[in-house]
Amino acid sequence: MGQTLTEKILDDHLVEGELETGEEIGIEIDQVLTQDTTGTLVWLQFEALDMDEVQTEVAAQYCDHQTYQFDFKNTDDHRFLRSAAGTFGAHYSRPGNGICHNVHKENFAAPGKTMLGSDSHTPTPGGLGELAIGSGGLDVAVAMGGGPYYIEMPEIVSVRLEGELPDWATAKDVILEMLRRFSVKGGVGKIFEYTGPGVETLTVPERTTITNMGTELGATTSIFPTDEETKDWLSRLGREDEYAELKPDDDAEYDDEIVIDLSDLEPLIAKPSMPDNVVPVREVAGEKVDQVILGSCTNGGYEDILPAAKMLEGRTIDRKTDLIVAPGSKQASEMLAREGWVAEMMAAGVNFSEATCGACIGIGHVPASDSVSLRTFNRNFEGRSGIEDDSVYLCSPEVATAAALKGEIVDPRDLADELGDMDAPGIEIGEKYGTSADDPDLIAPDEAVDDDLIKGPNIGDVPLKDELESELAGPALLKMQDNITTDHIIPATQDILMYRSNIPKLSEFTLSRVDDSFAQRALDADGGFLVAGENYGQGSSREHAALCPMFLGVEGVLAQSFARIHKANLFNFGLLPLEIDADDYEKIEQGDDIEVVDDVSEAVRSGQEEFTVRVNNDWELTATLDASERERRILADGGKLSHTKKQAESG
Ligand code: F3S
Known part of the structure; x- marks a missing residue:
């Protein structure tokens, strides 16, 4: 049987597992990307893991989210990021040079490569045949140190494009049509691979608009095949030697197929x-x-x-x-x-x-x-x-x-x-693009201006969590509805995110948009659970959304379902993500006493899937832990940082 384009790239990078839907696979990562709100933690974690040099082909640190300098904090962070890039061997893009995905696309993204980025719109370069996945910063730090990235093999869905866009309909309308049909949960556990005769009618920038916003569908990533359009776009950047023709086999089999006739679309x-x-x-x-x-x-x-x-x-x-x-x-x-x-x-x-x-x-x-x-x-x-x-x-x-x-x-x-x-108006691509070779705002590792880390007063250490305990009990600290985003958990506004490298201070704002007494209540309770509806943690990849609850003492989350990146972040920071059904969700009240009846540490390590949760010492529900063996080891060790350090110590 032939392979899909996604399978071909994954096969080339596979270091563990089999390409079977739902199986955990480990893949080698060629490129990593990080930005300024997630980057400080990435480098602090890279340092905490005792890594001393970037191992991937490309690592790039961008400064794009917090470029305005209201006081010393953002500038201190940017100086730290420049020093980390210089010390460990990454490219550094200065504040004002542009948004990570745009600058990465223009300078580094290439067909057939794998990329991991600590930003949820990392899939953007899928428009030129790169398999790019958003993740938490800790996964990026580990990948940057040469470790594989682990993921459950998603379903691969063919989105067959037919026809051609009429005047005034655009690539944005293609992805809005996908969202209209399938909703913000429609892509969870899926990779969308665009196929069909409509592909060649779209330029690379149009394709990257579609792959960028595949994130809003909850998709793991989205990808296009490459063709003359891709080649032409790369040549305009002086990067034609990075072109490779990539297509699925004619007899490739997909888990599902969606058809969009571009000529039917309207604004x-x-x-x-x-x-x-x-x-x-x-x-x-x-x-x-x-x-x-x-x-x-x-x-x-x-x-x-x-x-x-x-x-x-x-x-x-x-x-x-x-x-x-x-x-x-x-x-x-x-x-x-x-x-x-x-x-x-x-x-x-x-x-x-x-x-x-x-x-x-x-x-x-x-x-x-x-x-x-x-x-x-x-x-x-x-x-x-x-x-x-x-x-x-x-x-x-x-x-x-x-x-x-x-x-x-x-x-x-x-x-x-x-x-x-x-x-x-249509799109006519201009005569000439700049190239990274003469870009004064993109500093290559061999042009680095720092060779030691520079940490200002707002940059603290990364907190570590102890091993998972046998007994977990505490109050339902907060009950939330469906589709809680990482913006709800830790807002990305300037007044809050300027503390991104100062976890004790940042934690004071945890879930403040939902309940501004939450942080203090969590600290006072010294343990407890969050309760949520469907799709908990959707949105940005911000790992602070797991790290800050962990710092406040939250032990786990009971939710009807979790968004992919956030669930990985919960494992990475040692928080137990348990799935509950809709009836039980309705019955739990904020403030209820929650107790996991099983020996949690033992149950997590031994692969137990169903847990008994007692509420108010009165009634019980069954919750599910959907986790791979590796995720269970990480969780039991108190999160990925503790786990990776433990592994390194045991040789
Ligand atoms: Fe920046 Fe908004 Fe994209 S925050 S990375 S422009 S989603």
């Missing part, structure tokens, strides 16, 4: 406040818009902003609507500037901003209270924009720009009819 929009709340733009046309932002790792490339610039040329935006453009990389900004598009956009009324994550995580350009903001980003979780009562819509650059011109949501096809002289 779509995700309404507040979930990326899967998708409707045709025409359904919400007429809604007044206060703010529009173009950018992010989904639609921040030169090829994303160019169509907007063309639509704006010779026009001005509505007087009541602000339009901010924040490209995904300095390279994109530079190309737009060299070709005169920045001046055109400014003349139209654009506020041209730094290449950074910024507004995507509520840092800068926070919307006014009770206002509507249209963004080309990938997430619109409630409060993520920096204000609780936000109303954020997600759409393509074309839909966003049409709204900025009209001052209200409008299907760009209708605006084009109304204006009479606005053609669908």
Whole structure:
């Protein structure tokens, strides 16, 4: 039987296990990526593991989430990250150089490689045939030290693209259509492999918009085959020698197949406040818009902003609507500037901003209270924009720009009819891209300026957890609903995330958006459990969302289901993730006494799947631990750091 493209890459990198759905496999990692909010911990963990040199082909540290310097903390972190990259042998991308996925795509992503990144949108380079997976930072630290990455072999689903996108429908509409059909849980345990004749009609930047936002489906990753488009895109970057032709075999068998006819698509929009709340733009046309932002790792490339610039040329935006453009990389900004598009956009009324994550995580350009903001980003979780009562819509650059011109949501096809002289802009790739060779903002390991770690006062040690105990009991500290995100657990706003390297301080903010007395109650209880509905921990890969509850003494989470990366992070920090059914979830009340009846340490080590949980010494439920043998050893040893150290000590 032939192989899928995913199987071919995994086979090439397999160090443990068999490529059978549901089996745990270990794969070798070629490239790692980390960014500034997760990177400090990655390097502190790398140091704590007594590693002294990066072992992967490429390791890159980007500074993109916290680039604004409000006081010394972000700058201290960036200096630490530069020193860590220099000391251990990684590339260092300076603040302002761009968003990790954009800069990585432009400089390092290559067909057939594997990549692990401590950011949930790591799958972005799947658009050029790289198998890239988001994970917690500790997994990245271990992979960077040469260790394999372990994962349960996902189902491989073919997304067969047919036809060609009509005018004004875009790659963003392809992924919004996927979200409309399958929801934010539709990709859990799956890899989406794009196939079919429609693939060749999409450019590499269009493909990476789709693979980037596969994360919102909960997918492990998404990937496209490579072809002349890929080759052409790499040659524009001076990287044609990194091209390799990659395709599935003709007789490859997939676990499932989805068909999307591109020619049937129309402009779509995700309404507040979930990326899967998708409707045709025409359904919400007429809604007044206060703010529009173009950018992010989904639609921040030169090829994303160019169509907007063309639509704006010779026009001005509505007087009541602000339009901010924040490209995904300095390279994109530079190309737009060299070709005169920045001046055109400014003349139209654009506020041209730094290449950074910024507004995507509520840092800068926070919307006014009770206002509507249209963004080309990938997430619109409630409060993520920096204000609780936000109303954020997600759409393509074309839909966003049409709204900025009209001052209200409008299907760009209708605006084009109304204006009479606005053609669908399409994408024309500019003549020349910059290359990493002469990029002063990307410092290669052999150009490093530091050879020792520089730690400022806001950078502390990583807390370690003791071995799992035999008896686990404590109160249900907090009961939460479905789809709790890592943003709920540890918000990524500047006032909070500036403590990302200072765990005791950061922990004070744990789940504060759900219940601001939680952290103190957890500390006072000295142990206890979180209770949640479906898909607990969806969203960003932020391992602080497991580390901070661990620091506060939380012992485990009882949830109906877990998001993949967060569940791995719970193992990595020694927290017991138990699945419970919907009826039991309904019955548990916040404050109930929870006791795991089994000898927990013994049961975890011996592979026991079902645990008896006694509530209020009154009734019992059965909870399930779905974990591989390796995850069980990690959990029992008190988390991955303690486990890896123990392994190293025992030789
Ligand atoms: Fe940055 Fe937002 Fe992407 S925070 S990495 S632009 S999802």
